[in-house]
Each structure stands twice: as C-alpha cells, then as structure tokens.
Amino acid sequence: MNAIIDETQCPLCGKINSCQNIINDDSNTKPCWCENTEYEFPVDLFTRLPAKFKDKACICESCAQAYRKNELKNDDNVT
Template identity: 30%
Template sequence: MDTHIIDTSTCPVCGASNRCTLADPRTVDQACWCFTVAIDPEVLAALPEAVRGQACLCPQCAGVEAKRRDAS
C-alpha cells in the first residue's frame, strides 16, 4: 500500500507553492489560476502516474510563466 501523502498546495514537480486556490481553505471558493490558461498536454503527460490529478503544477512548471514572458 502506498502511504505517500500528496501535498495539494505544492507543485508535484518542483515542490514550490502551486498557488492553487482550491487547495487553500481560505480561497477554495475562487477559481484557480490554471482554469484560465492552456497547459501543454505534453507537460501533463510527462508527470509520473502517481501524481497525475493529485496536485496542481506551479505556473513555472506548467510553462505558463515562460509563455507570459515570451508574449511581453
């Protein structure tokens, strides 16, 4: 049995805060930042099976920050 507990407030790739509003009881009624961006399906597919769908990526690991920098 896997007893590893996923921390839903941290990115499963780098361990930084994922800024997920759904993981924070104070902001659970607000839409998460990831609801308004497109995350490359290849980025999601590269995640280990054990963490898929368990916690949000942070904007950097999701590739969102790089896209914003490129657009500026």
C-alpha cells in the first residue's frame, strides 16, 4: 500500500513547509527560503529523511534552523 505524500508538508515535523518551488503558478516569482544565498542549508539534514520522502517533500525552515542551531551548539562543545 503506497501512502500519498503531501509535498506541502515537512517530512520531519508535518507542518507546512512553505516551499515556493512547488507552486506551479506563473504569477509566483518569490524564491524559496532555502535558496537564500545568505543561508547555508544543512545538507546533513537530508540523512534524517526516510527514503520515501527524498525528492518528494521539502524540509521546512523551522526544522532546518533547529538542526543548524543544534549543530552549531554541538560544535561549540568540541574540544
């Protein structure tokens, strides 16, 4: 049985991911938050995704920021 994956929901927390890339509307010219050149998306976060979600649904900004914050905190503890 194949479950339907909602591409508008973050596969980690289930909340709306606000991905601008999935909006197929010609009037949408707003870039997605993840394409901000000042923000480095934590690529390692993709390893937490179950295989069925890879390339199917985007991780939300809140999950990415929480992961990044925790990653930086852990780096501070390294001696």
